[in-house]
Amino acid sequence: MIKAIKGTRDILPPASAVWNHVEDVARRVFRAYNYQEIRTPIFEETALFARGVGEDTDIVSKEMYTFEDRDRDKTSLTLRPENTASVIRAYIEHRLDQQPGLQKLYYMGPMFRRERPQKGRYRQFYQIGAEVIGSESPAVDAEIIEIVVEILTRAGLDGFKLFINSVGCSTCRPKFVASLKEQLKEVAPRMCEDCQRRAETNPLRVLDCKVPEDQPIIEKLPSILDHLCEVCEKHFRYVKTYLDDRKIPYAIRPRLVRGLDYYTRTTFEVVHGALGAQNSVLGGGRYDGLAEMLGSKVHSPGIGFSIGEDRLVMAVEEARPDMLLHSADLFIAPMGEEELRHCAILARELRAKGICVELALGGKLKRLMEIANKIQARNVLIVGSDEIAAGTYTLKNMMTGEQESVNRAQLAEKLKN
Template identity: 50%
Template sequence: MITCVRGTRDILPDEIHLWHLVERESAAIFDRYGFEELRLPIFEVTELFARGIGDTTDIVEKEMYTFTDRNDQSLTLRPEGTASLVRAYIQHQLYKDGGTRKLYYAGPMFRYERPQKGRYRQFYQIGAEVLGPDSPGVEAEVIDMLMLLMDRLGIGDTRLWINSIGCPACRPAFLAVLQEREQAAAGRLCADCVRRIAANPLRVLDCKNPDCQDTINSLPSILDYLCAPCRSHHERLKKHLGLLGIAYHENPRMVRGLDYYVKTTFEITSGALGAQNSLLGGGRYDGLVEQLGGPPTHGFGFALGLDRFVLALPEAVRAGSRPVPDVHLAPLGETAQELAQVVAARLRRAGFAVSQDFQDRSLKSHLRHANRLGVPRVVIIGDAEAEAGQAALKSLITGDQILVPLTELEAVLRQQPAEKE
C-alpha cells in the first residue's frame, strides 16, 4: 500500500468543515480590516528564502525542500509566505499603487522537521502583511483583528506575548553585552545554553530548562537597551493595545527564528496545543523589502498556523456535525430511480441540497440510512407513487408522512421547512 509521505496528511471530509470554518472566518474578518488576498506560487528560486529569511537560520540551513529542476535551477518549496509576498510586492511594483498595501495569503508551507502534535512537514498558514506605514497603530490594528478572529472562532485559553527586539542601531550593542554576561554565567547554564552562547546568544533566553531559569532571569533585558526610537515605538504599541482593551504579556525573552524581524515581535500561544503551543507569530520587518531589491518600505505582519487553529477550536465547534442534505430521495425500483433523478435535478436547481440513493435497497434500509445521515426529510417513490405521479414525503423528525404530487414537491418543501437536528 502506498501511503502519504511522512509529515503530510490527508484531511478527510470528517474534518474539512472545520478548515472551511477557519478559512471563511479569516477571509471575512481580514476583508473587514481592508486586507486583500493574493495567491502566490508554492515554489520559488532558492535564493529568495536564503536572502529573505537569513541563511544561518534553522529554516534555511536544514529544513528546506530544495531541488533542481530540469533546467538546473535551484528551487525550494516555500517554508513561509512573507518572502514570497514581498517578492510579488516588488515584482509588480505594488508600492506605486498608493501608500499602504494590506495583503494576505493562504496555503501550504513546507519544512523538513520531525513531525509532532501540531507540526507537520506540509502545514498550512494564513498570513497577512501591511506594507508601508511605520506606525505602532498598525500593529495594534492587526493584533485587534486577530483577537476578533479568535473570538469569532471560540478559541480561548490564549495569551498574547509582545516584545521588541530592537533594530540595527541598538541590537548589536545589546548582543555584545548579553554574550559577555552569558559567558560569565556559563558555569550555571545547561550544556545547550553554553553551546548557544556563541551560536546565538538570544536563544539562551528562550531555554526551558528549569535549572537555567534563575540565571537567565538575571541576564540583561533587551528592553533596557533599546534606542530611543525603538523604545518610543514599543511604548506607543503598548498604549494602543491598552486603548483597545487588549491584554498582553510583555516577554523580553521571546525570540523569533527569522532574521528579518526588527522592533515589534509578537506571538499568541494556546493552552490547547501541547508543546507546539504557538498559534501564530509575527512582527515588524522594516528592512526586508529593501533587502530583496525594493524601495525602503516598512512592513508588519504575521502568519497563523491553520493546522493549529483547527486543533484549538473548542469542543462545541469541533463536535458540530457535517452538513447534511435538506432532503433524501428513496426510490424503490428502476422506474422510481428514473423519476427520482429528475426530481432531484429540479430540487437542486431550486436550491435544496438533495441526496439520492442509487443503491437498490429496501425501504427500511433507505430510511435507516437517511436517519444515520441526519436528513430531516425523505421523499419515498415506489411503484404506487410513481404510477400516480406522487411521492410520499416523510419527516424523520415528527414521523409524519403526506402524499405530494411530484410537480408540487418543491413548493411543499418550501412551505414547510423542516427543522434540522
C-alpha cells in the same frame, strides 16, 4: 502498497469540514478588513529563503526541501518553508509599492519543512497569514493583531493568550545585543549547545531557547524593553494603547524576539492551552528591513503573521466537536427507476436553492431508511408514483419523527426552517 510520505497526511471527511470552517472564517475576516488574497508559487529560488528567512535559522540550515532543477543552469529550488519572503518578492517584482495606499495581502496554503515528525507537526503543514506593507504606524500593528483575534474568536477558539513585545530597531537593538553578549560570556558555558553557539553568532536567539534547564539562566538575562530607544519606546506604547482601546487582552513577554536583523519593533504570539507543549498557534511581527534585504530600492516597512492552520484546526476540533458533524438537509428516497428520474430534477431544484441534498439511487425502503439514518440526514422525502401523481410529498423530520404533507413549491422553504 504505496502510502503517504512520513510527515504528510490526508485530510479526510469529516475532519476536512473543520479546515473548511477555519478557512471560511479567515476569508470573511480578511474581506471585512479589505485584505486581498495573494497566491505565490510553492517553490522558489533557494536564495530567496536563505536571505529572507536567514541562513542561521534551523529552517534554512536543516529543514528545507531543496533540489536542483533539471534545466541547464541547475538552479537551486526550494519548497517554500514559509510565505513572507515570497510575498515580499512578489511585492518588489510587481512594483506594488507604486500602488496607492497600503498593500494588505493574505494567503493560505501548504508550507514544507523537514522537521522531526511528532504529534501535531507535519512536513507538509498549512498556514493562513497576512502581510501589510507600506507603513510603520503602530495603528497597523494593532489592526493586524485585532484581525488575528477576530479569526481565532470567530473560528470558535477561546482561552487563548496573546503575548507581545518590541525588539527595537537598528538604533537601539545593537546596543542591547552587545550588552547581552557581554553577560552571555559568563553564563553561556552552563547552557545548551545551541545557546553556546548562538551566544557568539546570534545572542538574541538565546532568549528563544526552549530547553528547560536553560530557563532559569535566561530569565536573569537583560530585557530588551529596558533598552528601547525613544522612537521604539513610543511605538510600543502606542501599540499597547491601541490594543487597550480595543479591549484586547495581552501580556508582555520580553523574550519574544526574532533573531534576524530586519525584524523591528512589534513581535507577537498567540498560545492555546489545548495544544500542550507546542502550544503556539501563530506568530507575527514587524519586518521594516526585509524588503530592502531582498532587493527593494524603496523603504517598504511591513508587518505580518502566520497561523499554524494544523494546530488551529486541532484546537477548534477540541473546542467545537459539533463541527465534525456533517449532515445533509434532505435525503430523497425514490422508490424506483421512474421515480429516480423525477427526483433528480427535484434534487437539482432544491440544491440550486442552497439545500444540501443526498439523492439515493433507489432500492428497498428499509435499506434506504438505514442509509438516511447512518448519514444522519435531517429530513427524508420518500417518493413513489402516488406522490408524483399527486404533486405532494411526505416529508419526515428525522430528529422529531414528525411527518407532514408538503407540495413541491413549499419544499425548499420548509427545509430552510
